Amino acid sequence: MLRKLNFKVLINNAKFSTIAVPRVNDQNLDLKAAKPFHEIPKINRLKLIINYLPGGKYYKKGLNELHRSLSKEYGNIVIMPAMLGKPEIVFSYSDHDNETILLNEGNFPNRYSFEILKYFRETLRPDVYGGEYGSVASENGERWYKIRTIINQVMLPPKNVQQFVQPIDEISNEFIDFIRKRSNDTNDEILGKDINLWTLESMASVTLNKRLNLFNEKFIDPRARELIQCVRKFFIMTVDFELNPSIWKFYHTKAFKEYMEVNDKLLNTVLSFIEETMENMKNTTDNNQEVEGILQKLLKIDKRVAVIMASDSLFAGIDTTGSGTIGVLYCLAKNPEKQEKLRQEILKIFPNKDEPIDARKMANMPYIRSCIKEALRLFPPVSGTSRTIAKDLVLSGYQIPAGTVVVTWPQLFYRQEKFFPKSNEYIPERWLKESVKDCPHLQVEKFHFLPFGHGVRSCPGKRIANMEMEVLLINLLRKFKIEWHQDDMKVNSVLVNIPYGDIRFKLVEL
C-alpha cells in the first residue's frame, strides 16, 4: 500500500517544528516504526449510512458534530471508506498531524473539494475556466498557482484593502439607516438576513466595483435580485452535492441540471457587471480617473482572472464573512463588559459618532482585532479543510502514502482547555500582547488557531473580511448598545458554519 517513503521531507519536517511550547514532533523520523496504513481504524460503511438516517446519531447533526463524534469514537485518526465516486478519505483530528500536513504541503497545496463545481467550470464554461488560469478555490497545481499569485498581489497588500474602508464605511451607514427606517426608531433590530445583505453589498463593492443598492428599494440594481437568489441556491445545492451522497458522477439528475443552470446564471451576472466596469474604464478620461480598485487592477491583467476572482469571492467570501460578523456581534452582545471596553477603544479613536472612518486611524485599535479573533475562535465560519498530500507522511503513528486525501478539523482544537484555558469564555484579551505578557498561559500556538487557514493556500480575502467587520463594528458600537435576548445561538455546520434560528440583535441608541 505505502509507496517508497521520502525521508528528506520528514527530516525537513522535524526542522520546521520550532513552535513556542516544547513538543515532540519526531515521530516522522521513525518511519519504519510507524504502523502500516491498512491498520488505521476504518468507519463501517453500513453503520455510517444507518447513523445518517432518521434516528441515527449523525442525522441532521452537521459536520462539526460528525467529526466531534468520530474523534471521540476512533481517536485521532480514522478512514472514511470510498463511496459513490468519492475516494477513501483519512480524517485526522490531531493538532500534531495538522502541523505535519501544513508544514509539508509545499508550493502547490492540493485541496480535494468542489468536484461538481470543477465539472461545471471545465465542461460547460471553458470560455472562462479553460485557459491558463484555473479557479482559485476549486483548482489545484500549476493553474491554481498562476491565478493565486496574481490574486495575492492584488488582494493582500494592506493599501489595496484600506482603499475600501471609505466605501465600506458608506455601506455600513446605509445599513444602519435601513435598520432605523424599518423600525421607526422604536425597536431597532438587526436580523440574520440583514447581515447577508450587508456582506453581499460589501463584496460587490470590493470585487465587482459595483453598488447593488440592496438597502434602497428604489435604486436596487435588478441584477442584484438574481444574484441574491443564485448565491443562496448555489450555496444550498453545493452543500447537497458536496456533502451528501450523490450519484451525479453516474447520472445527471434534475437537481444536477438545475445546479448547472444556477452556476451559469451566477457567472453570467458576474460577467455583465464586469463588462459594465470595462465600459466605464474605457470612458474614463485621464482627468477623471477613478481610484483603481481590485477589479480594475485584475482587468488590466486579464478579464478572465477578474471574472474568476469575483465568482470565487461570491462563493467563498459571503457566507464566511456573514457568519463571522454574526459571531462577533453575538459574542459582544452576550459579553456587555467586553462590548463596553471595545466601545471605549472606538470612541478614543473616533469620538464623533458620524466621523468618517479613516483607515490610518484604524491601525491603532488592537482590541477590536482581538474581539474579532476571539469570536472567530468560538464561532469559526470554517471548521476544517482537506489536502491530497504530496509526500509520504506519518500521521498519528501511521504511514500515509502521497496521494491520500486527508481532512483536518482544527475547530476541534478551539474549545479544548489544554489549548485555550477557559475555552468556552469570550476573552479577547488572550490575543493582546500585553495580557499575554502578564498571563503567559493565554499564549496561543500558531497551529491551534487557523480560522483563515495557513500558508500559501490560506484565505486571500482575510484582510478584506477583517476590515469589513471592523468598519461595521466601529459604526455600530459608537451609536448603539447591542443586546441579545433569545436562546443561545445555534450554528449549522455545512460547508461553512451558518448561524441559524432567531438571529436578532436588539440595538439601543446611545
Ligand code: HEM
Ligand atoms: C471571516 C471571513 C472568512 C473566513 C473565516 C475565511 C476562511 C477561509 C479558509 C479557512 C479558507 C481555506 C484555507 C485552506 O484550505 O487552507 C479560505 C479560502 C478562500 N477564501 Fe476565505 N474566508 C473568509 C472570507 C473571505 C473573503 C471575504 C473572500 C473574498 C474576498 C474569501 C475568498 C477565499 C478564496 C478565494 C479561498 C480559496 C483560496 C485558495 O484555495 O487558494 N474568503 N477562506
